[in-house]
C-alpha cells in the first residue's frame with residue numbers, strides 16, 4: 001500500500017513537470033533565439049555554431065597526418081618567430097582537429113601575416129589538407145570568439161605580451177554579439 | 181589538363197610511378213606522369229628494403245648474413261599473396277634489372293645508392309633508434325662501412341640545444357650491437373630560433389659550403405682526440421648535395437661518416453622525392469602536378485596505356501570513408517586472401533602488433549601481367565596496369581619489402597604499358 005502511494009506521488013510529480021513546468025520554461029525560452037542559447041551554453045567552452053558547409057570543411061582539416069611536407073614548401077617559415085610558429089604542420093596538427101583550441105592559434109598565425117597565398121603548402125600535402133583555407137578559417141573563428149568575449153585577448157605590451165583567457169561568463173554582462 | 185598525345189600515362193609520382201615512367205620511357209615511349217602531391221615515398225627512411233635480411237646482432241655476423249642469400253625467394257614462399265608471387269618467377273627474376281635501372285638513374289640525378297646485388301649480403305644501415313639492419317640498398321650516405329670489429333670506434337653526434345636532433349636513442353641502440361660506441365657532444369650553433377630548425381632546413385644550409393662552416397668547426401673540435409673510425413650523424417646531411425656534404429664531414433673529422441635512416445619529417449625521403457623528379461625530367465617524362473588528381477572520368481578519354489601507381493592511404497590510392505575503396509576506378513580491395521568492404525576498423529586491425537593487421541595489407545589485386553582484376557578475377561580494363569603499394573597482399577612495414585614492391589612492379593608495369601597496343 002505504502003509503495004503504491006509512493007509510486008503515485010512520483011508519477012504525479014513527473015506529470016506536473018511534463019505538462020506544466022516544461023511548457024512554461026519553453027515559453028520563456030522562446031524569447032531568446034536558438035543561436036543565443038547555443039552561444040550561452042557552449043561559447044564558454046569556446047565552441048561556436050557551424051554551418052553545414054563549415055562542418056564539411058572540417059573533415060578536410062582533420063586529414064593531416066603530421067608528415068611535415070607542407071613545412072618544406074613554405075618559404076615564409078624561414079623568417080617567422082619559430083617559438084611562436086614552429087612549423088606549418090604544427091598548425092594543422094595542433095588546431096585543425098579541435099575548435100576549442102582556436103583562440104590559441106591566433107598568436108601562431110600572426111606570424112603568417114605576410115603569407116602571399118602562393119599555395120605551395122597545399123600542393124605539397126599528400127592528404128589534401130587545404131592549409132590556407134584552414135588558416136583563414138581559424139582566424140575567422142578566433143575573431144568570432146573574441147567578439148563573444150571568449151577569445152584569447154592580448155594584454156597590454158607592458159605585461160610582456162602574456163596572454164590570458166577570460167574565466168567568467170561575460171555573456172549576460174556584455175550582451176551577446178551576434179556572429180556574422 | 182591532361183595530354184592525350186603521350187603513349188603512356190602514369191598516375192602517381194612515388195617510387196612505383198617514377199620507376200614505371202622511366203621503364204616505359206627507356207622503351208622509347210612518350211610518357212606523362214600525373215601526380216597529386218608527394219606520397220609515402222617522400223616520407224620513407226631512405227632504405228630500399230626488398231626483403232627482410234636480418235636485424236640487430238645477427239646482421240653483423242657473416243655466417244648469418246650468407247645464410248640469408250635466398251631472401252627474395254623466401255618472401256615469395258612465405259607469403260603467397262605477396263606481389264612477388266603475383267608477378268611469377270619470370271617477373272621476380274627481373275628485380276635486378278629494375279633495381280639497377282632506378283639506382284643508376286638516381287645516381288645520375290645526384291643521389292648515389294649502395295650497389296644492389298640480388299645474391300649479396302646487402303648493406304648495414306642504422307635507424308634513429310640505433311637499430312642496425314641489413315638492406316638491399318640505401319642512400320650511399322646511409323651505408324655503414326663494415327670494418328674489422330677490433331679496430332672499430334664509433335662516435336654518435338648528439339646535438340645539444342636543438343629540439344629534435346637528440347640522438348640519445350641512436351647511441352643507446354648502437355651500444356647494444358657494437359663495442360666502442362661513444363657520444364660526440366656538440367652544442368647546436370647559438371642563433372635565434374636555431375633550436376627549431378627542421379631537418380630539411382638544416383639540409384639546405386649544409387648544401388652551402390659557407391652555411392656548413394660553423395657547424396663543421398664545432399664537429400672538428402668535438403671529435404678531437406677521440407680516435408674515431410666512424411661518425412654517426414642524424415639524417416641532416418644536405419638536400420641536393422649529399423655526397424659533397426658527407427665527404428666534407430669525413431674530411432673534417434677523419435672518420436667514415438654515416439647518416440642514420442630518416443625518421444619523422446624524413447630528409448632522406450624528401451631527398452629521394454626530389455631526385456626522382458630530376459631523373460624523370462632527365463628522361464623526358466612530362467610531369468604534371470594537379471592537386472585534384474586524376475579521376476576515372478578524366479582518364480577515360482586517354483587512348484594509351486595507363487599505369488595506376490596511386491599508393492595507399494598516404495598517397496591517396498586507397499581511402500576509407502564509409503567503406504574502403506580504391507579511389508580512381510573503385511576497383512575491388514582485398515587483403516590478399518579475403519575481400520575488404522565496409523568492415524569496421526576493429527575487424528581490420530588486431531591487437532597482436534605488426535603484421536596481423538588486415539587493413540595494412542589492403543589493396544587491389546593484379547594478374548601476372550600487372551593488370552588490376554575485377555570482382556570476377558578478370559582484367560578490369562584493357563591497357564590498365566598497376567604498380568606499387570596500391571597493390572594489396574603485402575604489408576610494406578612488416579614485410580620489409582615496401583620499396584622492393586614499388587621498384588619491381590613499377591618496372592614490370594612500365595614495360596607492359598610500353599608494349600601495349602589497343603586491340
Ligand SMILES: Cc1cc2nc3c(=O)[nH]c(=O)nc-3n(C[C@H](O)[C@H](O)[C@H](O)COP(=O)(O)OP(=O)(O)OC[C@H]3O[C@@H](n4cnc5c(N)ncnc54)[C@H](O)[C@@H]3O)c2cc1C
Nearest residue numbers: 192194196217219220221229473474491495568569582583
Ligand atoms: C614513414 C615511412 C617509412 C618507410 N620506410 C621504408 C623503408 O625503410 N624501407 C622500405 O623499403 N620502404 C619504406 N616505406 C614504404 C615505402 O616508402 C612505400 O611502400 C613506397 O614508397 C610506396 O610507393 P608508391 O609509389 O606505391 O606510393 P606513394 O609514394 O604513396 O605514391 C603515390 C602517388 O600517387 C599519387 N596519387 C594518388 N592518387 C592520385 C590521383 N587520383 N591522381 C594523381 N595522383 C595521385 C600521389 O599524389 C603520390 O604521388 C616507408 C613508408 C613510410 C610512410
Ligand code: SF4
Nearest residue numbers: 074115117118119121
Ligand atoms: S600559401 Fe602562405 S603558408 Fe602556404 S606556402 Fe605559401 S606563404 Fe607559406
Ligand code: SF4
Nearest residue numbers: 064065067068070125
Ligand atoms: S603536408 Fe598535409 S598532412 Fe602533411 S603535415 Fe602538412 S597539412 Fe599535415
